[in-house]
Amino acid sequence: MIVVDRALTVAHNKIVVARVGEHLVLKRVKVRQRKIFLCPDPPGYPVIELRKDDEIWGVVTHCIHRLP
Amino acid sequence: MMRHIFMLVDCAHFYVSCERVFQVALREKPTIILSNNDSRIVALSTEAKRLSLKRGQPLFRCQKIIRDHDVQVFSSNYALYAVMSQRVMGILAEFCPRVEVYSIDEAWAELSGMAIEDLTAFGRTVKARVYQYTGIPVRVAIATSKCLTKIGCEVLKQDERYGDVLDLTAFTEEQLDALLAQVEVEDVWGVGRAYARFLGNYGVHSAKDLKHAEERWIRRHLTVTGARIQAELKGVSCFPLEERRPPKQEIICAKSFGREITSEDELLEAVSTYTARVAEKLREQDGLCGQLTVFIRTNPFAANVPHYANEFTIDLPHPTAFTPQLLKQARAALHAIYRDGFRYAKAGVVLGKITPLHLVQPDLFGEVDLHKRYRQAKLMALVDALNRIFGRGTLVFATQGRHHTWRMRLERLSQRFTTSWQELLTIEG
Numbered sequence: 001m002i003v004v005d006r007a008l009t010v011a012h013n014k015i016v017v018a019r020v021g022e023h024l025v026l027k028r029v030k031v032r033q034r035k036i037f038l039c040p041d042p043p044g045y046p047v048i049e050l051r052k053d054d055e056i057w058g059v060v061t062h063c064i065h066r067l068p
Numbered sequence: 069m070m071r072h073i074f075m076l077v078d079c080a081h082f083y084v085s086c087e088r089v090f091q092v093a094l095r096e097k098p099t100i101i102l103s104n105n106d107s108r109i110v111a112l113s114t115e116a117k118r119l120s121l122k123r124g125q126p127l128f129r130c131q132k133i134i135r136d137h138d139v140q141v142f143s144s145n146y147a148l149y150a151v152m153s154q155r156v157m158g159i160l161a162e163f164c165p166r167v168e169v170y171s172i173d174e175a176w177a178e179l180s181g182m183a184i185e186d187l188t189a190f191g192r193t194v195k196a197r198v199y200q201y202t203g204i205p206v207r208v209a210i211a212t213s214k215c216l217t218k219i220g221c222e223v224l225k226q227d228e229r230y231g232d233v234l235d236l237t238a239f240t241e242e243q244l245d246a247l248l249a250q251v252e253v254e255d256v257w258g259v260g261r262a263y264a265r266f267l268g269n270y271g272v273h274s275a276k277d278l279k280h281a282e283e284r285w286i287r288r289h290l291t292v293t294g295a296r297i298q299a300e301l302k303g304v305s306c307f308p309l310e311e312r313r314p315p316k317q318e319i320i321c322a323k324s325f326g327r328e329i330t331s332e333d334e335l336l337e338a339v340s341t342y343t344a345r346v347a348e349k350l351r352e353q354d355g356l357c358g359q360l361t362v363f364i365r366t367n368p369f370a371a372n373v374p375h376y377a378n379e380f381t382i383d384l385p386h387p388t389a390f391t392p393q394l395l396k397q398a399r400a401a402l403h404a405i406y407r408d409g410f411r412y413a414k415a416g417v418v419l420g421k422i423t424p425l426h427l428v429q430p431d432l433f434g435e436v437d438l439h440k441r442y443r444q445a446k447l448m449a450l451v452d453a454l455n456r457i458f459g460r461g462t463l464v465f466a467t468q469g470r471h472h473t474w475r476m477r478l479e480r481l482s483q484r485f486t487t488s489w490q491e492l493l494t495i496e497g
Contacts (some may be wrong), residue, residue, distance in 0.1 A: 023093070026495050
């Protein structure tokens with residue numbers, strides 16, 4: 001479970017929830033050459049460029065794990 | 069005289085917007101929200117309006133359009149809308165010290181005396197902040213009277229060329245008149261349909277016509293309210309900001325059932341549930357009530373079945389807000405009017421003769437046991453707190469029943485994203 005704060009402004013390296021088209025994704029923001037890329041932390045997932053029509057839904061501030 | 073400046077913040081198709089914040093796939097899809105019991109359309113998106121769906125239409129009449137255009141249909145999720153409304157209003161309060169929440173999706177803020185240089189820029193900041201924090205798009209209109217801000221928002225709704233923030237204080241008299249000429253007199257805030265028809269007969273069709281009508285004639289035929297509306301159209305504020313709404317004189321809970329009820333036991337469950345609800349609302353506004361009314365009725369539109377409708381009012385010996393006492397009276401009232409052999413479709417409970425707690429006369433003859441009263445109030449405060457924290461229905465009275473199979477239909481309810489741990493938003497992949 002994650003906690004998302006919509007009031008925070010997004011910045012390089014922040015983990016965010018973003019709306020890409022009709023889907024919500026959880027990614028890390030990388031800013032390169034004035035473009036915003038949504039990058040996965042684990043390998044094997046696609047990198048997505050944030051288009052004009054997409055938006056940052058909120059910035060992730062906490063992550064709650066269940067202990068094994 | 070101080071010039072007033074009001075800002076009206078109006079959430080665009082609010083119920084739909086609330087659903088879209090959490091269900092992003094609904095974006096740009098025609099979407100409608102249904103009334104209680106899933107019977108009629110209460111809110112719709114712009115895309116749905118383009119399909120000529122209308123507010124108030126019964127659902128069964130729109131089935132073809134819904135199928136043909138894949139219209140997204142939802143029951144009213146008031147738990148969600150109430151929370152989203154509170155969030156929006158909370159943000160406004162951060163910007164402006166004086167706010168009047170007018171409805172679930174509209175609020176005025178008084179900007180007079182706030183020394184804002186650029187009102188349009190201020191409106192844009194508010195709009196952007198509300199959107200970022202909540203995901204709800206709003207329209208913002210700024211003017212010197214509430215009535216003009218209402219017109220501003222109406223214009224924004226109908227004419228996309230104005231963008232989403234409209235500062236009418238920057239308009240010249242001619243520009244304002246041109247704008248008012250586009251607004252039908254019926255759509256002016258406070259002018260009802262009856263007045264609009266009357267005015268139409270005398271050639272007053274637009275808001276501009278009303279503004280320039282002869283003042284004495286208006287006062288004579290539309291009374292002082294009409295004169296105030298006219299002054300507001302001229303930019304003179306007559307309706308001040310009401311930061312605190314006067315407490316309600318009557319509290320009502322009345323709902324149609326999801327299926328017809330034919331037994332007194334089930335009717336009692338419903339009436340008890342509604343009684344508990346109004347009693348809770350009564351305590352929320354720190355009131356006591358002196359009167360309780362119960363009404364029941366069959367479906368007046370059903371053909372070939374006997375119809376029955378009745379109500380019963382009980383004057384309470386002492387004003388109270390104690391649920392068990394009200395339940396007892398409600399049961400007696402119901403029993404007095406219940407008749408066998410009918411198919412009941414709706415019931416309601418009304419609390420009347422409401423007085424604020426602090427105005428209640430101490431009882432001269434000592435009939436009211438103050439100590440008992442105090443314990444009752446403490447018990448009710450505890451019940452309300454538990455239901456608030458752990459969700460409605462955590463602690464209920466036995467007569468309310470448990471299963472409520474008669475409850476109204478909410479078949480297309482979305483998740484309670486903001487009020488239930490089990491129903492939080494999930495993201496996949």
